[in-house]
Amino acid sequence: MSHDDDDHDHDHGSHLTEVQLRVRALETILTEKGYVDPAVLDQIVEHFETRVGPHVGARVVARAWVDPAFKASLxxxxxxxxxxxxxxETIGDHLIAVENTPQQHNMVVCTxxxxxxxxxxxxxxxxxKSAPYRSRVVMDPRSVLADFGVTVPADTRLRVWDSTAETRYMVLPQRPAGTEGWSEEQLAELVTRDSMIGTGVAAQPGAARK
Amino acid sequence: MSANPHSKQDALGALNAIPAAERAPTFNEPWEAQAFAITLALHRRGVFTWDEWAAMLGREIKDAQARGDPDTGTTYYHHWLAAIERVVREKGITDEQTLLRYREAWDKAADRTPHGQPIELTPEDMV
Known part of the structure; x- marks a missing residue:
């Protein structure tokens, strides 16, 4: 993956790749002008690397599965x-949850x-983020699902939601059968990232999450 | 990464080649994280709206596709970086010349820094 490993043939000094130079230049200029604070940049990165992730959405889905009032307001x-x-934790505006049912399977994209x-x-x-997904899911969502190993019944309607900067979607997947009486924590374990994008479904009880 | 022009067939085939692991690293390289964080910090300061940002990033991605970028998602942060550079220029925060001058300074700083040590910018690098 890395294109930044080409510093091995430099005997003395160090080497920064073109993109590394560009990012450092940008950060230095913006820091000097007071637009950014390097400590805050570190906090932002840390937040995204460690705190947010599909585990948050999974807890939301599990809550919706056990609490009908929460599901309705969600x-x-x-x-x-x-x-x-x-x-x-508090989240930003304009999140829309779309519910998968036997009649309708939802998928999310940003074209x-x-x-x-x-x-x-x-x-x-x-x-x-890839062009193939962004274009194909609109043209032929069923074949995209097939690529992800997901088959939905032929009479289930597929609906694709196109995100924008101001409107973001998450899918509320169907609760797997055989999970009656499960706790929210147990249920959250079944909720995969892909099931909340719509390119997957929630894991079946007994199947370990990928 | 080939630079083949896009045919529909290429686009259809390419999805299968994209890793679909449930748990991939958030950023592949530290510079991606920095470029991302800089963008969020500027947005928080109100330098641009998310609508503006999405339009700018979308434009960079389209331009890159037109130049033959396969746009499989792996070059995503290259587009991101180009977009944020364009934003700061268009908002008049800095200009291309200044960006170039600082790039050269960082290049100098790297050259004089023994391998394995942290690279830091000093005023001498700016001359």
Whole structure:
């Protein structure tokens, strides 16, 4: 993956690649002008590397599965439901949750770039940002699902939601059968990242999460 | 990474080649994380709206595709970096000349820093 390993043939000094030079230049200029603070940059990176991720969304889904009132308000206004529940960290505006049912399977994309519900899913996977996914999921969602090893019944409607900078979607997957009486913690273990993008479904009981 | 022009067939085939692991590292390299954090920090300061940012990033991605970038997601942060550089220029925060001058300074700093030691910028690098 790394293109930055070409510093081995320098006998004395160090070497920075073109992109490393560009990022350092940008950061130095912005720091000197007071636009950014390196300590804050570190905090932002730390937040995204360690604190947010699909485990947050998984807890939201599990709560919706066990608490019908929470589910109703989640589907009405996901941001408000999550922030008012007091059970989760505060998230940003304009999150919309779309519910998978036997009649409809939802999938999320950003055809323009890569808008994604960071607060509940972390940063998007590489394939979400790729041109093939962004174009194919709109043209032929069923074949994209097949690539992910997911088959939905022929009479289930597929609906693709195109994210924007201001409107971000997460899928509320169907609760797997055979999980009656499970705790929220147990249920959250079944909720995969892909099931909240719609390129997967929740894991079956007994199947370990990938 | 080939630079083949996009045909629909290429686009259809390429999805299968993209790693789909559930738990991939958030950033592949530290510079990606820095570019990302700089962008969020500037947004928090109100330098641009997310609409503006999405439009800018979308434009960079389209331009890169037109130049033959396969756009499989692995070059994503290259587009991101180009977009944030364009934003700071267009917002008048800095200009291309200044960006170049600081790049050269960092290059000098790297050259004089023994391998394995942290690279730091000093005023001498700026001359």
């Amino acid at each position: 589907l009405e206004d996901a941001t408000r439901a999550i922030n008012e529940s007091g059970a989760f 323009l770039c890569s808008c994604y519900p960071w607060d509940v899913l972390g940063l998007p996977p590489v394939w979400y």
